[in-house]
Amino acid sequence: MTAAGSAGQPGPATDTAPQPGHGVRDATRLALVVGALGVVFGDIGTSPIYALQTVFNPADPHPVPVAPESIYGVVSLMFWSMVIIVTVTYVLLAMRIDNDGEGGIMALITLLHKWKQGRGRRAALTLAALGIFGASLFLGDSMITPAISVLSAIEGIEVVEPRLDSLVIPLTALIIVVLFLVQRKGTAVVGRAFGPVMIVWFGVLAVLGIRGIGGHPEILKALSPYYAAHFLFDHFHIAFFALAAIVLCVTGAEALYADMGHFGRPAITKAWLILVFPALLLNYMGQGAMILEDGAAVSGPFFLLAPGWARLPLLLLATAATIIAAQAVITGAYSVAAQASRLGYLPRLRIDHTSAEQYGQIYVPWINWLLMVSVLTLVFAFRSSHALAYAYGMAVMGTITIMTLLFLYIAKSRWQLPLWLVVGGGAVLIGFDLLFLAANFTKLVHGAWLPLLIGLAAFTVMVTWQKGRAIVTAERERREGPLRACVKQLRAELPKTNCVSGTAVFLNRGKLTTPLALRANMEHNHVRHKQIVIASIETQPVPRVGDEDRVKEDFLGFADDGIVYVQIRFGYMEVQDVPRALAQLDRAGHGGRLHIGDASYFLSTIHLHASEQPTMAQWRKHLFIATSRITADAADHFRLPRERTIIMGSQIEV
Structure with a gap:
């Protein structure tokens, strides 16, 4: 390398010495x-x-x-x-x-x-x-x-x-x-x-x-x-x-x-x-x-x-x-x-x-x-x-x-x-x-009929799943009710509710509606955890999301009294590891008091049944329900610890 190059300055244009890297x-x-x-x-x-x-x-x-x-x-x-x-x-x-x-x-x-x-x-x-x-x-x-x-x-x-x-x-x-x-x-x-x-x-x-x-x-x-x-x-x-x-x-x-x-x-x-x-x-x-x-x-x-x-x-x-x-x-x-x-x-x-x-x-x-x-x-x-x-x-x-x-x-x-x-x-x-x-x-x-048949079958499954998913989501939102109203009620009833130590993480689809598991806990168990994290997972239309954009918290317009909503973003090619993402949130803004390492995770699950409502053709309803049976276990998908995961169910008609 030339003297100029070693001093950190660029050498002449004719310098052909190999550069680092x-x-x-x-x-x-x-x-x-x-x-x-x-x-x-x-x-x-x-x-x-x-x-x-x-x-x-x-x-x-x-x-x-x-x-x-x-x-x-x-x-x-x-x-x-x-x-x-x-x-x-x-x-x-x-x-x-x-x-x-x-x-x-x-x-x-x-x-x-x-x-x-x-x-x-x-x-x-x-x-x-x-x-x-x-x-x-x-x-x-x-x-x-x-x-x-x-x-x-x-x-x-x-x-x-x-x-x-x-x-x-x-x-x-x-x-x-x-x-x-x-x-x-x-x-x-x-x-x-x-x-x-x-x-x-x-x-x-x-x-x-x-x-x-x-x-x-x-x-x-x-x-x-x-x-x-x-x-x-x-x-x-x-x-x-x-x-x-x-x-x-x-x-x-x-x-x-x-x-x-x-x-x-x-x-x-x-x-x-x-x-x-x-x-x-x-x-x-x-x-x-x-x-x-x-x-x-x-x-x-x-x-x-x-x-x-x-x-x-x-x-x-x-x-x-x-x-x-x-x-x-x-x-x-x-x-x-x-x-x-x-x-x-x-x-x-x-x-x-x-x-x-x-x-x-x-x-x-x-x-x-x-x-x-x-x-x-x-x-x-x-x-x-x-x-x-x-x-x-x-x-x-x-x-x-x-x-x-x-x-x-x-x-x-x-x-x-x-x-x-x-x-x-x-x-x-x-x-x-x-x-x-x-x-x-x-x-x-x-x-040549074979790939057309396979393609048509796969296409039918995909669009039926998309349609059925939209129907179920609409009915689920009706039952869940607004999240802000639920959180307001939780805070108002705090003196009358049994409060247990630890952190509860409720997985949800967004911040507009209440997790079914959280509502069931309120209405039937009359119990809440000291720290409540309502987490939604959003798949971004990009392959990967940077750590700086991974989690975003929202106290839903209230003071931080133990209830926080968290949006977790993943790219569509990433492993959706929820505990790892929440650990990043814990370190960043809560001083470790969320205790994600021993948090309990609550999942809301639904059981599907075909109804007589004209939402889809009957054969498509049965196809949608049959397709739902291959759904991967949510705890595995989101990398949740089995021993600390609670599943609460509800029935919905398609």
């Missing part, structure tokens, strides 16, 4: 890129195993002929699909909009919720509902991805040793069961190995692709948009149906956006542009070149790219990569379900954080077992990656199309863009998405 920052950026490779790109990175093979599947009801113009056209369409959908829509555009660093369709829904009260409220509500359907489709994607990914890899046995084809289904089922059984242990340890494995994977993809291109370098002509346009418009009767399989080359695009909060936009962008995109393109072109040379290679172009001696190691590497892809989408399903729960679209779910280093590593038991049963059912029902491919494409394009619509609406509002620019640019992106979506609708009877 540069190496650490560079190492951190590299670690983020490697981490993104291991988590974000697992799904889209394993698409070469089955995408091109599915396009030329001879058993398809609308088979694509294995002819030079078809091969050039398909490979060209794959290239330009990755350019338009992944690079332009997601990497260059959508990832510029975030909710405090978080991305994905749930982040866009959260932004829409923020604008419900402003201009365009009706449009925001409509798009939010559409976004919930997109999130529901993603849950369907989470069921299909592990099935098709692991199946496609294990099917490589048929290329390596055809006599072992009967082992495909049992081995796939075994891997899936083990994968879901280990979820409870967390992925922190395995996650550290994800990045290096995927670096090897993408390196192998590129090498195999170059090997294939070397045999027929004319395939490089497919980089020209002429071949994509020529195939699409001059052979539309073939190309349109082929789009339903070509879309498989962009599966996992949503993961780039959804995981932005964990790795940041720069890391994901660099990983995509520098390694992932080139490796995928080379491999697809290598497969296309091999099919040009030998049409029989359509039976398994990915594994046939490798020399005979390398196919078994490639099979093992592909299996590892598909397990990583499945792991990534399972973790994504946990995140979507957790965020939906915190935004009021699902009941309160038990959520376990499995890593101290990676905040996004969570485990949701109920979702885990639901996914395992669903994935195994798909494996045994469809029995091949070909059969699942069209179901997969529908889930992917449905989510992408809805995400693009939400992005365009939010981009116009946030960036104050002129309408003509949004409509013009958006028409190109949406038109491209809708073309793929329409092609997938032609495969409804061949499996």
Whole structure:
């Protein structure tokens, strides 16, 4: 370092001496890129195993002929699909909009919720509902991805040793069961190995692709948009149906956006542009070149790219990569379900954080077992990656199309863009998405109905829960009565009430109404604690809340005589640890006299029954009540000590 630098002054512009912290920052950026490779790109990175093979599947009801113009056209369409959908829509555009660093369709829904009260409220509500359907489709994607990914890899046995084809289904089922059984242990340890494995994977993809291109370098002509346009418009009767399989080359695009909060936009962008995109393109072109040379290679172009001696190691590497892809989408399903729960679209779910280093590593038991049963059912029902491919494409394009619509609406509002620019640019992106979506609708009877059914079922559950929750909340507020009046009554009756030492914490939904448990204590037990804390928990539409904004107290217009209302704020991605938050309040303003360490916690619970009132259709009432049974235990959810938690109940008709 120069003398000026050591004295604390900046050196000259030409000074190239390393500055403190540069190496650490560079190492951190590299670690983020490697981490993104291991988590974000697992799904889209394993698409070469089955995408091109599915396009030329001879058993398809609308088979694509294995002819030079078809091969050039398909490979060209794959290239330009990755350019338009992944690079332009997601990497260059959508990832510029975030909710405090978080991305994905749930982040866009959260932004829409923020604008419900402003201009365009009706449009925001409509798009939010559409976004919930997109999130529901993603849950369907989470069921299909592990099935098709692991199946496609294990099917490589048929290329390596055809006599072992009967082992495909049992081995796939075994891997899936083990994968879901280990979820409870967390992925922190395995996650550290994800990045290096995927670096090897993408390196192998590129090498195999170059090997294939070397045999027929004319395939490089497919980089020209002429071949994509020529195939699409001059052979539309073939190309349109082929789009339903070509879309498989962009599966996992949503993961780039959804995981932005964990790795940041720069890391994901660099990983995509520098390694992932080139490796995928080379491999697809290598497969296309091999099919040009030998049409029989359509039976398994990915594994046939490798020399005979390398196919078994490639099979093992592909299996590892598909397990990583499945792991990534399972973790994504946990995140979507957790965020939906915190935004009021699902009941309160038990959520376990499995890593101290990676905040996004969570485990949701109920979702885990639901996914395992669903994935195994798909494996045994469809029995091949070909059969699942069209179901997969529908889930992917449905989510992408809805995400693009939400992005365009939010981009116009946030960036104050002129309408003509949004409509013009958006028409190109949406038109491209809708073309793929329409092609997938032609495969409804061949499996595309499955993600729509799953998405519709999940959407129905979510909106029914939201509606039923609003009905129950209204009835509950009527019974609870105003909080200020109750506190005033408590203070007035203090001389006549048995007062016991200690602190009682009553969890409530806000400061307008009285906790049912507090009212029951007053009216039936005629007892109160010396210190009463009425605490409400508010989930903010941001991922995390700083400690300085965590708690806010209010004496409700009265002097501090032992009754205080506290609002506790959590981000929608945080563990809602109430005792820990209240301990912060105790230290800050009450000198330790709240004694949170040995406080008693009172919970108000309700029992639901279907009424004859026309609040909802009867079947929706029963669905709401059934859904309420998966609600996580409140004491566990809010990290309350079991031995000091009292639950008091009430009955409400829906």
